[in-house]
Amino acid sequence: MSETLEDKVRDAFAQGGVLSRAAEQFRERSGQTEMALAVARTIEEGGVLVVEAGTGVGKTFSYLVPALLSGERVLLSTATKTLQDQLFGRDLPRLVEALELPVRTALLKGRASYLCLHRLDLARHDASLPERGSLRTLAKIEQWSKATRTGDLAELPGLDERSPLIPLITSTRENCLGAQCPQFKPCHVNLARREALAADVVVINHHLFFADLAVRETGMAELLPTVSVVVFDEAHQLNETGVQFLGAQLGSGQALDFARDLLGAGLQHARGLVDWQQLVAAVERAARELRLAVGKQWPGTKLRWVGPSPEGIDAQVWQDSLEALQQAFEMAAEGLDTVSEISPDFVRLYERAQQLAKRAARFALPCETDSVRWVDVGTQLRLVESPLDIAEAMRTRVLKIGSGTAHEDGDEEEGRAAPEDSGRAWVFTSATLGDEPTLRWFTEPCGLGDAQVLRVQSPFDYAAQAGLYVPRAFPKPNDAAHSMRVAQLAARGAAELGGRTLVLTTTLRALRAIGDEMKQQFERLEADVRPEVLVQGELPKRVLMDRFREGADAGRAGCVLVASASFWEGFDAPGDALQLVVIDKLPFPPPNDPLVEARSQRLEAQGRSSFSDYSLPEAAVALKQGAGRLIRRETDCGVLAICDTRLVAMGYGRRLLAALPPMRRLESEADFEAAIGELRNSLSA
Structure with missing residues (x-):
């Protein structure tokens, strides 16, 4: 009789098994083995498993060992980039070596984690670099850029994650030139995506997963359908991470960034063909007026927004400000359309202007049902519309348990049933998923009411x-x-x-x-x-x-x-x-x-x-x-x-x-x- 995955896992966790060689001071823990066997069963049968594993259980090995031994293609998602690096750089290599498996692993992060070679080139010639130390830091980044294979900024020692230089040397979905970019071939983002598509085990983070669910742009759309096992570690953060991406946001900072990029590209590639100063002034003025409409508030204030305007703000003034912002973006789009053939920069800026105009129009309409809207007040203003939880998105767009197939904009396609996804194994785990036996705190907002639930106690005294x-x-x-x-x-x-x-x-x-x-x-x-x-x-x-x-x-x-x-x-x-x-x-x-x-x-x-x-x-x-x-x-x-x-x-x-x-x-x-x-x-x- 052939050995089942559960048998292989049991052997691996036994005293004197392969894990004894992978981890110092390894000793058999009943809770760790119990979790690993539950993960193995879920991989063999398909379905959804939710595991709360107390501190010290060793949950990382409990899901990695069965996932690796299964021979299936695996997607691992963690809460933070730091945990991603730990999983990819330490835990996975140790286990792959101990289990002697021919497994290809890859690390995939969001755009903001990778150096953009094209924007680095632009930053060299940027006369308005923030703060005095920026030139020194930029020289350090340039030196590192010649040696790095991945372009992952986490590898650059001493780079402060709060550095104002980072937005200038990384790309966003809005400003990436795609195939038109002069640095498209050596692009670090594309290289990371290609490696992920070719790997057996891919390590991502929750932000990247939900960003893709919202915009279908991070490479996950091609990756997820090819994967048989999906594990979310630190799953207690899923709901709060997900709602950030599944709603809509529009900020005065976004408008000012767009205005800066518009002026830079216009003067560089098409000076004199369009009145760039006028278009930029209109966007900046509209963003400023929207901020002024809110008046003086404590920084960090969140203004409720139930009716046509946030609390305490004149509805007519607010709506007029939103309309002016929408029109400023539309005028910018018209100007960009006339020069779009000159440079790929203009094509991306045109798409960005249209997207921002669409978002301003959305915020002028009533809030979506089962969502909430508010305004974050700081130096900049941020308009936010968020779903209350990720349950619907998880059921219909992730687990595919529902009546329709969702498009990128979240609308259901009429008359087409979602494909059943019963063969795939989904594992959600964390040390803390609630304070009662059914873990309802976690399963309810995440749409996992029918999941199998396991709680494994910590071995600590x-x-x-x-x-x-x-x-x-x-x-x-x-x-x-x-x-x-x-x-x-x-x-x-x-x-x-x-x-x-x-x-x-x-x-x-x-x-x-x-x-x-x-x-x-x-x-x-x-x-x-x-x-x-x-x-x-x-x-x-x-x-x-x-x-x-x-x-x-x-x-x-x-x-x-x-x-x-x-x-x-x-x-x-x-x-x-x-x-x-x-x-x-x-x-x-x-x-x-x-x-x-x-x-x-x-x-x-x-x-x-x-x-x-x-x-x-x-x-x-x-x-x-x-x-x-x-x-x-x-x-x-x-x-x-x-x-x-x-x-x-x-x-x-x-x-x-x-x-x-x-x-x-x-x-x-x-x-x-x-x-x-x-x-x-x-x-x-």
């Missing part, structure tokens, strides 16, 4: 490895003194531990307040034992993470990292580098956010509780993610402090506590200090 402290006598979360007290508690622990502390905040305001207060607290300490306070935003994320992990190893005091948003997940500092995690408040979704508000209203209209069915599960998942930063290995030890008395004072606190890893409870301040003291003693032992 949390009661022995970690303590949870919720201070009782503490200011309420909305009290003015709250952030100061959080900073004092964290500073006390960090001073004892020589840094090794991560403070996670729910708002940017708290981030700054806690960062400033901790710096003041540490000024009283001697310089050689004073922990360094790193605050998110002050340095690039990668630099912050590397500096924190170095900790006290460099012969100086360790670090405290005060961070928000993106550091609640995906930040890994195993070992002694991190021993205290402090969370300032329960991470409930902001109630005044238009998307949160619209989702809550939809649940209430269905007769459900928006708090129990949305806000509470959202907070539970985010809290679980934040807590997950503390214990990353079986040898790690630490303390988690959550400075929100609602966790013990409110009835719903029990549900949130149940979602956390089963750490031992530290009931008093004395317990907290004793646990910190034990950690300090273990460091010096």
Whole structure:
């Protein structure tokens, strides 16, 4: 009888099997094998599997081993480019070698990750380069461009991901010249796509997947139909990533970028043939008028937009501004049409002008059903229309379970049934997918109600490895003194531990307040034992993470990292580098956010509780993610402090506590200090 995929997987994970050669300190874990066998069954039978695998299960190997042993073509999608690089550069090569498989792997990212040789050439002659250091950075990029094979900017050491140069040396869908480009043959984006189409295993990210679903332009349209196994790792981010791409956006920044490119191309290729200055002035004026229509607002404000105009804005003024913007784009398109044969630049700009005009017209019409609309206010203005979730798109356009085949613009084609996709295997996995057995928090918005669900517990002994402290006598979360007290508690622990502390905040305001207060607290300490306070935003994320992990190893005091948003997940500092995690408040979704508000209203209209069915599960998942930063290995030890008395004072606190890893409870301040003291003693032992 021939060996099944499950048999092969079981052998690989057995003690003394091939995985013993692939991973240091590999030992058989029942949870890891259980997940791997479930993935193997799904690959053999087809269908959808959702797996929540607790920290330490080793879920990466659990899906990679069966996927590789199946001999099928595989697509792997991760949440971030950093995780992509780790999967492609470390995990996949190790396994391919250990399993001795003749497998071709490829890495595919979005355009903004690759150097555009044509735009690099243009940047050389750009007189308006931002900031003084840009010429030095540009020279460094030029030097690297001669040696790189992939053109992936992640390979360029020292390039700040926030550099204003990046948009000037990368292409967008709008400004790419395609086959007309003088650098088409050596183009890094096209090379990456060709390699992906020829590979057996392709590693992408969720942004790229949904960008393609929205515009069919990233090369995925050709790739996906040839793939038999699709795995989404860090799948808890799918819904929020997907809604960014499946709606529509129009920004004053987009308009100004278009105006700049229009003037540059016009003066370079067709000076005097069209009044470029006039066309550009019209676009810039219309974008400015739209911004002025909103008036003074706090930066970061999101204005609800239910009727013909956003809240507090005169409807006539708003509609007139949108119409003026549409007309300015249409006039630009007319001017470009007259010179389109002169240069491929004009063809792309013409298409871009038409697209922007169409988008302005869309925002002048009422919002789509089951969508929500708002305006983001910053230096620039961003008009956003978003679906409430990705369920419909997943069912009809990804899994192909529905009544029609979707076109690029999202419209269903009448009378044609979607092809059943039952033979393909879909695996969705993460350490956190909800706080109840059916994982409804994840499956419902992702349209995966009929999926098979598996939950695999973490192998860590949390009661022995970690303590949870919720201070009782503490200011309420909305009290003015709250952030100061959080900073004092964290500073006390960090001073004892020589840094090794991560403070996670729910708002940017708290981030700054806690960062400033901790710096003041540490000024009283001697310089050689004073922990360094790193605050998110002050340095690039990668630099912050590397500096924190170095900790006290460099012969100086360790670090405290005060961070928000993106550091609640995906930040890994195993070992002694991190021993205290402090969370300032329960991470409930902001109630005044238009998307949160619209989702809550939809649940209430269905007769459900928006708090129990949305806000509470959202907070539970985010809290679980934040807590997950503390214990990353079986040898790690630490303390988690959550400075929100609602966790013990409110009835719903029990549900949130149940979602956390089963750490031992530290009931008093004395317990907290004793646990910190034990950690300090273990460091010096």
